[in-house]
Amino acid sequence: MYNAGIQGSKPRTPYHEFYADDFTPRDHYRLLWDHIKATGNSALEAKAHESQLALQAEGVTFTVYGESEEGIERIWPFDLIPRIITAPEWVKIESGLKQRVRALNLFLGDLYGEQRIIKDGVIPPELIYQGRDFRREIVGIVPPRGIYTHVSGIDIIRDEKGEFLILEDNLRTPSGVSYMIENRVIERRILPEFFNKYRVRRVEHYPSLLLAALRALSPRGKDNAEIVLLTPGIYNSAYFEHTFLAKEMGVELAEGRDMVVVNDIVYLKTTTGLQRIDVIYRRIDDDFLDPLVFRSDSSLGVAGVINAWRAGNVAIVNAPGSGIADDKAVYPYVPDIIRYYLGQEPILNNVPTYQMTNVQDREYVFDNMERMVIKAVSESGGYGMLMGPSSTPALRKEFVDLVTENPRNYIAQPVVYLSRHVCYMDGELEARHLDLRPYVIYGEDIEVVPGGLTRVALRKGSLVVNSSQGGGSKDTWVLAE
Amino acid sequence: MRYLIEHETVLEYPRSVREHHIELRLAPRSDGHQKVLSCIIETEPAAELASYNDYFGNRADYFCVIQPHNRLVTRLRSEVETLKENPFNFETIPPLEEFEWLHKAIRLAPPVNDFVLHRSMLTPTAMKLAEAIECAFPRRDKDRPLLDSLLELLAWVPTVLTYSSGSTEVHGALTAAVRQGSGVCQDFAHLFITVARSWGIPARYVMGYLDPGISKVGETLATHAWAEALVPGAGWIGFDATHNLLANDHYVAVAVGRDSYDAAPQRGSFKGDYAGEQPSVTVTMQEQ
Secondary structure, three states, X not given: OOOOOOOOOOOOXXXXXXXXXXXXXXXXXXXXXXHHHHHHHHHHHHHHHHHXXXXXXXXXXXXXXXOOOOOEEEEOOEEEEEEEEOHHHHHHHHHHHXXXXXXXXXXXHHHOXXXXXXXXXXXXXXXXXXXXXXXXXXXXXXXXXXXXOOEEEEEEEEOOOOOEEEEEEEOOOOOOHHHHHHHHHHHHHXXXXXXXXXXXXXXXXXXXXXXXXXXXXXXXXXXXXXXXXXXXXXXXXXXXXXXXXXXXXXXXXXXXXXXXXXXXXXXXXXOOEEEEOOXXXXXXXXXXXXXXXXXXXXXXXXOOHHHHHHOOOOEEEOOOOHHXXXXXXXXXXXXXHHHHHHOOOOOOEEOOOEEOOOHHHHHHHHHOHHHEEEEEOOOOOOOOEEEHHHOOHHHHHHHHHHHHHOXXXXXXXXXXXXXXXXXXXXXXXXXXXXXXXXXXXXXXXXXXXXXXXXXEEOOOOOOOOOHHHOEEEEEEEEEOO | OEEXXXXXEEXXXXXXXXXXXXXXXXXXXXXXXXXXXXXXXXXXXXXXXXXXXXXXXXXXXXXXXXXXXXXXXXXXXXXXXXXXXOOOOOOOOOHHHHHHHHHHHHHHOHHHHHHHHOXXXXXXXXXXXXXXXXXXXXXXXXXXXXXXXXXXXXXXHHHHOEEOOOOOOOOOOHHHHHHHOEEOHHHHHHHHXXXXXXXXXXXXXXXXXXXXXXXXXOOOOOOEEEEXXXXXXXXXXXXXXXXXXXXXXXXXXXXXXXXXXOOOOEEEEEEOOOOOOOOEEEEEEEEO
């Protein structure tokens, strides 16, 4: 039912965000275009250089895992030409994301409660019971106000017709929001003249929105909220972001070993003794969160924290168990999940997806592998993925074996030629593919920060935007009216 | 029958450990087949206990010892009355309706899916098991009641495994036990469960106690393990493959789960540089 078929075999033309045709920019880019033409490439070169220096001075970095265990720290790659989203476009994205996040939270509450959606036959039970991230250990615990995903980062792409599609949901510990803010800070400093021409909506208040949402969860009341950001430590690829957010929100940055649970109360060990903690914004996976409950060999977590959560003495953000809702094998069902809980049609559509557990789908995908993306359902960051068009026969053979052995573990999608945008690359303006990850905060209400992280595939023709795989980024402007 | 059960676990460490969190699944179940008359858990050093009912309906008791310690003792004392004198005293339904009954039971209670779908090292796929086993495993005869097939399976398990105390590791792979042809009660239960699941019958693991007057597995008493299968028309019926018996009032069930890991009587986490703890367990079970 999710088969969309592949239209013909000749390459299609991706949507261009910037140009309407070969010679004219889209209306909302015209002012920017005029400005670039007037100042010329040499001015851009100076600005690009300046932005590099600023990123270095600010220490805006990310970590790439490679051959070595510890990872390599790199300066965050930033392209100075902003990506602009018009007010009407944003209205659609915003309402679509709110709808999706609301439905996914109802879905999680149901899965860890009555499981009506399974009893009613909308979701096959195998999907949940064979999902690695369905956490039986938390069944029956109802988090405050039934909210599981206080922070979501949802990846959106634009297909050849310019339609916004949901590529994937990130509901565990989505990262990248610090770069959204840093990109804006740098862009404002380097290109203040751009901002004079447009009414760009703010994104810099993200940390205060997050802090307010965290405070509201405190079991001792929001005026009495001691909050920590729980990080796996300096070797994590998102460690820069952990320190950034802790600093911006004015909360403690802690590792598991800095905390202890005593009789269902969580404490931070400080130089002046134990300090009670009310809210944990955790940036470690469920698997490592509590060695008493999940992986017993984890030294990153806090033993007893799940029991403290069950007792209602601490809030954990995002709630444990959220991962089953962004499992890539659950993704094809999200439109049905929206219809089931909200009685509405999805505002934003999914990318057509083939289920590898379906024999017909599987055969079709194997026959058309060069036009498919195959993804492992429980991986992220571009790991465990086959990009059909650039794959070798040996790699395709390897994926046939992997999928055949464990079909529940994979999905496939026809390659969508992500939209393109101009980027300033070594003195030239060149087109590169990109996507968008807006951030959604579910506190008192659901709020979508107007903007997001635009990720760019820096290699010419590449469709992989993950920063772990050589992606870059742009400042993302959402226009006010 | 009325039993008094005492279960003591002693953990000792050559160098002290701290921030020790322990979760116990020791309290016997209360259901239609057994009544818990009393249940007391003590710890040394003394600690404040809390409890909750886990996903599988087991009562979990937990506590922590934060200060450095070299020794940690937990002690259960419980009186239980068991009621299931005749394990064959249940209704069955015609063979042709049995799978319809099972499908309906699973649809109404989705968590039962786990007891059909779950695969692990302890309860592997039929394919992995077949690779390790020399003989063919029993087939389900579609024209006869499921119970007959389950009883054949019950009798078949001891033809594959011989009981040998300490012959396999706790939570060790089932294929290892099957390859060497010997195991402990956990392996017997897992083998029964694995084959029952391959037939599409919900089967789960039970940890509990067996009257030492019945048990044939050796002089030192410890916890016992058996399987339960969902028998159409009847509900969960206990199958003790170690003894080729259906569970009756000589059995006291404590915890159930998908496999032995879910139903482990004790798990813990501590800070310290010692990882090779060998718990010393003493169990007594007396008829009152």
